[in-house]
Amino acid sequence: MLYALQTVPGLGMLAWREAEQALSGGSAPAPPRLAGIKAVPGRDDIVLVDYQGGPKPLLGLRTVEDVFVVAARAFRVAADERGPRQIYAAVRSSESVGPALNAWRRVSGARKGGGAFRVIARTVGRQQYLRRDVGRAVADAVRDGWPGPWRLVDEGEDLEVWATLVDQELLCALRLSDASMRQRGKLRHLPASLRPALAAAMVALTHPAPDDVFLDPMAGAGTLLVERAAAGPFAELHGGDISDEAVSAMRANLRGVGGRVVTSRWDARRLPLEDRSVDKVAVNLPFGKQIGDQASYQFIRNSLKKTATIKRLLERQLLAVRNALLIKRQAEATADFANAMKIMAAEVARLYGETNLLKVQMDWEKALAQSQTMEERMALFLDGMEQAAAADVSQAVTEAISDEEIDRLIAAEEQVEQARESQQISALRAELEQLKGQGQKESK
Numbered sequence: 061m062l063y064a065l066q067t068v069p070g071l072g073m074l075a076w077r078e079a080e081q082a083l084s085g086g087s088a089p090a091p092p093r094l095a096g097i098k099a100v101p102g103r104d105d106i107v108l109v110d111y112q113g114g115p116k117p118l119l120g121l122r123t124v125e126d127v128f129v130v131a132a133r134a135f136r137v138a139a140d141e142r143g144p145r146q147i148y149a150a151v152r153s154s155e156s157v158g159p160a161l162n163a164w165r166r167v168s169g170a171r172k173g174g175g176a177f178r179v180i181a182r183t184v185g186r187q188q189y190l191r192r193d194v195g196r197a198v199a200d201a202v203r204d205g206w207p208g209p210w211r212l213v214d215e216g217e218d219l220e221v222w223a224t225l226v227d228q229e230l231l232c233a234l235r236l237s238d239a240s241m242r243q244r245g246k247l248r249h250l251p252a253s254l255r256p257a258l259a260a261a262m263v264a265l266t267h268p269a270p271d272d273v274f275l276d277p278m279a280g281a282g283t284l285l286v287e288r289a290a291a292g293p294f295a296e297l298h299g300g301d302i303s304d305e306a307v308s309a310m311r312a313n314l315r316g317v318g319g320r321v322v323t324s325r326w327d328a329r330r331l332p333l334e335d336r337s338v339d340k341v342a343v344n345l346p347f348g349k350q351i352g353d354q355a356s357y358q359f360i361r362n363s364l365k366k367t368a369t370i371k372r373l374l375e376r377q378l379l380a381v382r383n384a385l386l387i388k389r390q391a392e393a394t395a396d397f398a399n400a401m402k403i404m405a406a407e408v409a410r411l412y413g414e415t416n417l418l419k420v421q422m423d424w425e426k427a428l429a430q431s432q433t434m435e436e437r438m439a440l441f442l443d444g445m446e447q448a449a450a451a452d453v454s455q456a457v458t459e460a461i462s463d464e465e466i467d468r469l470i471a472a473e474e475q476v477e478q479a480r481e482s483q484q485i486s487a488l489r490a491e492l493e494q495l496k497g498q499g500q501k502e503s504k
């Protein structure tokens with residue numbers, strides 16, 4: 061039997077580790093096997109677990125938000141109009157449908173035969189058909205081919221059939237869990253509260269041990285503390301928050317937790333705890349728009365602005381160095397170096413628009429006139445570009461990127477994007493270094 065465990069993006073491997081542990085020692089003839097981790101970009105990680113036992117232990121996993129049993133799979137689904145027909149055929153005739161329906165019946169208590177079903181279709185990729193077409197193909201296949209009868213509904217369903225098409229691969233699975241698995245019956249929730257599965261993953265990374273004195277200094281509604289309590293025995297749990305509302309939500313959520321649990325209203329900058337009295341700390345810091353901490357938000361906003369500015373300036377610099385290399389090669393070929401440099405100067409001026417490069421350029425041209433060799437001239441040019449860009453970064457942040465632009469950037473890109481940006485900057489820097497090295501070698 062193939063089970064699909066759905067979790068928060070990035071948590072697939074942690075979810076598998078938890079599943080492996082929960083299933084080991086069960087009654088199944090063989091241990092569980094990881095059959096793959098699929099990313100549904102920006103939405104979920106799906107962990108495929110091959111396991112011959114029943115699904116009950118999977119429904120208690122803390123790092124997982126939903127559990128499914130796989131009824132059909134299809135690979136190399138066409139992106140053109142053949143796709144929905146291939147999906148229909150794969151879902152209708154899959155040999156896994158019978159065992160998957162049995163697993164669903166055992167969990168839901170449904171009787172043999174059909175019932176009402178709903179299809180949830182998701183697509184990622186560049187198919188020439190719509191999500192709706194995938195949903196229709198799956199619904200037709202269920203009605204036409206699954207032991208039934210099955211009736212398609214929009215709500216009030218007995219069975220949820222999830223069809224996820226990522227590029228060319230389709231996963232059609234029956235949902236075994238309900239909403240309570242995501243929310244863990246948590247009583248109170250705050251706007252910045254963590255998703256419980258994410259909190260459980262953070263707790264797992266602290267390697268829970270029975271003698272833990274565990275602290276969340278900015279605990280909000282206490283999600284991390286609840287998950288730590290669920291992860292096994294502990295010596296003490298300490299949580300606090302600066303907000304009365306959060307402390308009251310935390311207390312409500314921790315009411316059922318046994319053992320030594322201490323909740324307080326405090327300012328985490330002055331924790332009323334002895335030095336060396338805590339073993340493990342997990343915290344979800346209050347940065348961001350959501351909870352209205354304007355000072356922190358402005359700090360992040362400015363950092364983002366600076367990152368974006370540096371990236372743009374590096375791109376300009378890269379373009380200018382590429383131009384320089386081209387023109388230098390041309391100059392060598394025609395032995396008309398001075399003329400080529402004039403063209404390059406015009407190109408540099410165009411590229412930098414209104415930024416204050418004129419003076420740098422004039423200084424450079426003067427030095428150039430006094431320099432002797434081609435090598436000296438190239439080195440001067442590259443130095444000039446570097447200094448200009450550095451000056452630009454420190455004094456012209458506001459010119460390179462407007463406030464409106466950066467606001468749009470923040471709305472569109474969150475932390476993941478920032479990580480990607482810094483990778484791109486490293487790549488730009490590396491390319492720039494390589495080009496400079498190339499330019500210097502050629503000058504010799």
Ligand SMILES: C[S@@+](CC[C@H](N)C(=O)[O-])C[C@H]1O[C@@H](n2cnc3c(N)ncnc32)[C@H](O)[C@@H]1O
Pocket residue numbers: 250252253254255277278279280281282283284300301302303306326327328329343344345346347351
């Ligand atoms: C992102 S939220 C934490 C959410 C929490 N993990 C949950 O799941 O509900 C950050 C919390 O930090 C609290 N906070 C901000 N500044 C604080 C401070 N100086 N001391 C203690 N708590 C603070 C906020 O009131 C907020 O509840």
